[in-house]
Amino acid sequence: MKFATAIIVGAGQSGLAMSWHLSTRSIDHVVLERGEVANSWLKERWDSLRLLTPNWQSRLPGYAYSGDDPDGFMTMPEVVRFLHQYASLSRAPIVTGARVTRVRQQEAGYEVETNLGAWRCRKLVIATGACNLASIPQLAAGLPARVASLTPLQYRNPGLLPDGGVMIVGASASGIQLAREIRAAGRRVVLCVGEHVRLPRTYRGRDIQWWMDVIGAMDVRYDTMEEDIERARRLPSLQLIGTPERVTVDLNSLGKAGVELVGRVVGLADGKAQFSGSLANLCALADLKMNRLLSSIDDWVNASGLAQQFPAPHRFEPTDVGSQTRIGLDLNDAGIGSVIWATGYRPDYSWLDVPVLDRKGRIRHDGGIVPAPGIYVMGLPFMRRRKSSFIDGADDDAADLAAHLGHNLNRAAA
């Protein structure tokens, strides 16, 4: 059986950043990757998807975007190339094609079974990502058999969808992007809107990610928040899209484009969907939260004395859902041929045979430190910082956790 002091599972941005930090600490390790580097980015994303963060924000330890379009948004092939280059420049000790099938606790460490044989390690870093599986609500079972049911992990482009209208469930980043492009392809689109986080792509002449970066919003730590961190971690993804035109896609723009906005799906039986009457309130909440963020940006600008450098503050149109929102839809009458469940993602820990999951199947951790000796997790939403699940968040988290890991190794050795 092969041995490494530390095993990192997954060679995406998190695994590669952790590998870099372990290397700088001379901690012997191996990165096990089920497919190839950046596998999820390569195989589990739709064709038109671009990163939601600008190129300049693709920063990893010892490495950053150096092209001539810092304000652009990478396509998926570009993300894959970016991470491949990083893997080769950082000389990460990656074993590709090694799918981990089981991890068990062993004396003073773990046994990691893979299709390429077993490893033993003392420390385990789970860097398999937060989006391995689509979360689909239970009521999906009530969908009529003739209506196709798919998730954003399977969706590629409008042309590959079954004929007919499309009901998209969920209006976070995935849902609004799919609604936009499927509607632009001439399909009827019904978008079911639950809780969402509305953000403009740009504000006062800068990208919203630039603002959140400079005002320190992305660096807010999990252990400095007085409020319940678990709720912050469950916050839906930002309503953003990365396009060369830097467009803002929100419920107003989708409505103008002919996307029908309805409330959260709360019933699905006998070929009929029922929608919650709470749509207006969820939109009001999202508008209020967006304006609170814009106010904090304005406050930062005023406090910095740089107000002259930016266009004047302004506010965006409140979300208009009208007063005639439908609360029911006969899928057959409406010609709905497919439903896309853009209802979020969750990690896959089916291979982890260590009792560290809570009753909802989430991994328990304190800022990435899992309550089992020597296990760490990376890349989860707001894991240590608001940016933890972003490419730009991998460096700081990996640095912290590598320090913790190294400290524990030294203590064990002493």
Added chain:
Amino acid sequence: MGERKARKSRVRRFTNPLTSDLSPKENEMTITTSARAKVNNGVNVDALLGARTALEQAPEAAQFKWRASCEWVNGTHSRSAIGSFFGLGAEQSRNKTFTVEADHPQVFASEDSAPTPVELVLSGLASCLTAGVAAIAQRRGIQLHSVRASLEADMDIQGILGIDDEVRNGFGAIRVHFDIRADASEDDIKALVAQSQRRSAVFDIVTNPTNVFVTAN
């Protein structure tokens, strides 16, 4: 809802209102304990948060059963009694049983001896949202001076009279307007009302479908 019942139900409904705040200033904006102590809306936030923490560890104790019984009086007049309920893993009794009467107005050829049931639904929604506003304001350190909710609901009674099957029996729409005086900005007041809807049981009951099982004898 009686006062005691409202408090108990808030134990389940109430969760931290500030958590999903995107603002990077949330630490600065969070009201300090001393500032919070000066605000008194008559809501024991610490007890509610304590209950929340306890119930996170014991989700089975969060399973409540609410009850009401109703006796026909005469005509469309009826009287409901609301007493015990189940929660926190045990039967919960009260010092008294509350009664709520309902009837229909004279335009329905009734005696008008009490509000109509649909008006009681509006009252339930208003009370639930108002209780939420008070609790969330307390949590956010906002002193309330007055809270007044006005409600109006549309109904096409061709539904209940069986004139047109395509017209539903219930409300076509409900409109709620809050007039709130408080030591807070307009946006903060709007946020109170929005968060109250997000955490309201009755708001959920009227906006989402519920399975109903009715038996006889």
